[in-house]
Every structure is written in structure tokens, then in C-alpha cells.
Amino acid sequence: MHRAILGGGILAFAWGVAFGQVPDSKLTFDVASVRTAAPQSAGIGTQGGPGSRDPEHFTGRGMPLRLYLCLAYAAADCQLQISGPGWIDSEKYDVVVNIPAGTTKEQYQMMLQNLLTERFQLVLHHETKALPVYELVVAKDGPKLKESSATPADDTPVPGPPGKIEMDKDGFPILPPGRPGFTSSFGPGTLSHWTAHQQPISALARSLSFSTAAGRQVIDKTGLAGKYDFTLVYDMRVAGVPPAADDDPSMIVFDAVEKQLGLKLVDAKASYDFVIIERGNKTPAEN
Numbered sequence: 001m002h003r004a005i006l007g008g009g010i011l012a013f014a015w016g017v018a019f020g021q022v023p024d025s026k027l028t029f030d031v032a033s034v035r036t037a038a039p040q041s042a043g044i045g046t047q048g049g050p051g052s053r054d055p056e057h058f059t060g061r062g063m064p065l066r067l068y069l070c071l072a073y074a075a076a077d078c079q080l081q082i083s084g085p086g087w088i089d090s091e092k093y094d095v096v097v098n099i100p101a102g103t104t105k106e107q108y109q110m111m112l113q114n115l116l117t118e119r120f121q122l123v124l125h126h127e128t129k130a131l132p133v134y135e136l137v138v139a140k141d142g143p144k145l146k147e148s149s150a151t152p153a154d155d156t157p158v159p160g161p162p163g164k165i166e167m168d169k170d171g172f173p174i175l176p177p178g179r180p181g182f183t184s185s186f187g188p189g190t191l192s193h194w195t196a197h198q199q200p201i202s203a204l205a206r207s208l209s210f211s212t213a214a215g216r217q218v219i220d221k222t223g224l225a226g227k228y229d230f231t232l233v234y235d236m237r238v239a240g241v242p243p244a245a246d247d248d249p250s251m252i253v254f255d256a257v258e259k260q261l262g263l264k265l266v267d268a269k270a271s272y273d274f275v276i277i278e279r280g281n282k283t284p285a286e287n
Helices: 065-073 105-119 201-210 253-261
Strands: 003-006 031-036 045-048 057-064 092-098 123-138 181-186 191-199 218-220 228-235 263-279
Touching: 031 105, 057 065, 065 092, 065 105, 065 263, 092 105, 123 201, 181 201, 191 201, 201 218, 201 228, 201 253, 201 263, 218 263, 228 253, 253 263
Parallel strands: 123 218
Antiparallel strands: 003 181, 031 092, 045 057, 057 092, 123 263, 181 191, 191 228
């Protein structure tokens, strides 16, 4: 049985390498509510904010402070780059804010930094560390990617019954023709199968960063600005697998990215900003 995951989750983090910024204390939300989430409250996740369909509102439900801090500081690796007392993970909070019209993503992040610092009385400091990463570059023989055709209108019908994902002969999900999307499925064994329609290379880099097979943050250095259709099939093992032939589906991710996509993962280092919470109040100040 295959386990399929479609792109577009409810919680999306901004991805940046160095995210330390000097907060502007004058940047604030029009209206802001920060409350301890009700026990066993339904749902967890976020919606709204700059860049979304609702740029003047943001709602977070049932999330620990660590995740809100990750949003505020655009952390690439939540667990690694945010540290503090145990309650930043154990306690859950609801955050609802109204955002001034025209607010940029960077301004929004500073507003969230100011809000969290004020309501939780946070005392924190920053440290910069260089960490190993992979840079995604074009391989020596050039990319093997198909540039996507134009996106159809939003009302283009999707084949098949509503909500049903069509599968290919091997049991892997098939994206509706011409529709933007990204799917990943796992199985049998350690095989991973990715399919993308009309996706930028940055989406591939993010997915590789999440992949345990890559094991590091992946930074797009390809210089490819288009949107592409591609399929990637690889073995999720990270070591101890001999080099595979071009048509062998059991090749590890490093071989698969190069042989199937014409790209390459190369060792590099990047500077990351770490946020260390020294102390704070687990119960937020009244709204």
C-alpha cells in the first residue's frame, strides 16, 4: 500500500538562511488576541497573512509557541533554530490578528515578533552558526526538466469523481493534467515517488529539505526561474547503497536527482540565526 501526500499543507513556514532581524518596535497589528488554547480544542494550524488569500488577517489554532516563533523569525529548521524552556512545546495557544493593509511579509514577521515578545514577556538573544547544507545546482550535462505549459483556468473540470486521486499502474497518484500540484508517495518498502506539475525549483528544494534521505536544508542555486513538470523516484535509504544504473528505481536520492532531473546536490555551509529564549511567561498577558 502506498501512502500519498499532496502538497499545500495547512502550516507553511517561510524558508530563509539567515533570519535575524532587528525588530522595529513601532510595527504592531491593528488588533491582536493571544490566548491559551482550550483543552482538546479541534484543529491545529494557520491561515491567512501576507501572501495568502487573506493578507489582512492571520489565525493560528492550537499551536505551541515554538511554531509561532518559527513563523515570526522565518526559521528554516524549527527544532534546531528555536530553543527555550520546555513549555514552548508543551503549551498550546490561539493567535488571531488583524494586519494593516499593505503590510509586507517582512513587516508582518516583525509584528509577530513584537507581539510574542510583549505578550509572553520573552527575554531572548540570537546566535549565528554555520551549518552544513546542500546546494541544489545544475549538473554538468544540464537540466532534464520539462517546462510546464500555461496554467488552465480555475474552472477547468478535474477528471474523475470529486476528491478521488487517480492512480497509475504501479499505484502511485496521478495529478490532474495541466493542474499545478506536488504529490509524494511512499512504498513499497523504502521507495519514494514524487510527481510535480507547474512547480518552481524552490518547491523541489523545500521538499528535499523535508526528506530524511537528504538529511539537510537544501538551498536552490540552480538559477532556473521557470515552472516545471517532473517525476522523481528514489530509495529513501541514505547510506550503504551502491551506485545504481540509470534505470534502477532503487537509486538513492543523490543519484536520482542527478540522473533523473539533471540537477545535483553539493556540500556547502550556510549561516543560520538561532533564537534562544532565556525566560518568559507561559501564560500570555491579557489582550
